[in-house]
Amino acid sequence: MRLKDKVIIITGSTTGIGKAIAKASLSEGAKVLLHGLEEDLGKLTLEELGCENTLLHVEDITSEGCPDRLVGLAIKTWGKLDAIVNNAALVVSSNIENTDNRFLSKVLEVNSIAPFLLIKSALPYLSTSRGVVLNIGSVNAWSGEPNLLAYSISKGALMTMTRNLGDVLPRTHGVRVNQINPGWVLTEREMIRKQQHGLSENWYEEIPAMYAPSGRILWPAEIAAAAVYWLADESGPISGQVVDLEQHPLMGRNAPKDSSTIHGKF
Known part of the structure; x- marks a missing residue:
């Protein structure tokens, strides 16, 4: 088992990608502290x-x-901490017109500041175990969709933090920090979100090839499979890396000429 007896905190793990990572971690022998709202x-x-x-x-x-309560509970229960997965996130639509200071601050608080504070709280214990931090970002970190302004800003901040701490913490604490940037994933909440945008209940069964060359979007279990690698010892000393998990290139891609579908709506 690749994660045998490792103690892992996974935020936002009662649904979607976080839940899938928890399930995969348990199947690999880990002990998991679930967290949700x-x-x-x-x-x-x-x-x-x-x-x-x-x-x-x-x-x-x-x-x-x-963050202190999460770390304290893991230590009290299992006596150590080997990894944290910062997955909890606020996914909300916004643009330059409707994003004000309060809204942006809230998104940053959940998606960028909370992960930082959990890393800081867990660091003394991760240092002892020479542990791992895995941040779950988004391909929107690179620039983002027009209607995901605040979310994209927050994921960009998370990515910069990953690269910064991924360079510093292995030297100072023996702790590796990496990040996965999922693309479009078929989570329970994404199903609902797209229905709220006016799509049918089975919208995910007919995705334009522009967005899903394979004919479907990603499944949470496929993101979880990648997460296990970064949480396991097999990823060795690798740190400060951000890996995009999508089924098409994100930069320099030529969109099909006949495509008129806007991802924000579809």
């Missing part, structure tokens, strides 16, 4: 994954002291 989803996830090597903490990640 909704107690009902947390209980359902705990029931699905089992209680033998899992624990659940329900709290807003931006609440003062939440």
Whole structure:
């Protein structure tokens, strides 16, 4: 087992990508501290994954002291901490016209500042275990869609932090920091989000080739499979890396001439 007896905190792990990473980590022998915002989803996830090597903490990640409580719970329960996965995120539509200071600050607080604070809280224990930080970003970090301004800014900040700490922390604390930037993933909330944009219930069954050359978008389990590599010892000393997980190039790509679909709507 690639993660045997490793203790891992995964934020935002009661649904979507975080839940898939938790499931994959458990199957590889890890002990996982689940975290989420909704107690009902947390209980359902705990029931699905089992209680033998899992624990659940329900709290807003931006609440003062939440990172310390997550780390403290892991240490109290299992006596060590080997990795943290910063997955919790606020995915909201916005543009230059409707993004004000309060809105942008909230998105940054969840998507950029909370991950920083969890790293800082976990660092003494990760240093002892020569552990790992894995940040879950987004391909929108590179520039982002027109209607995802605040979200894209926050993921860009997270990516810069990954590269900065990924260079510094291996030298000062023996801790590696890397990041996965998922592309378009078929999570439960993405299904709902697109329906709210006016698409049908089965919108994901007919995706234009421009966005899904394979005929479908990514599954959470495919992101989780990549996450296991970065959490496992097999990734060796690699640090400060950001890996885009999408099915087409993000830069220098020539969009099909006959495409008129706007990703923000579709």
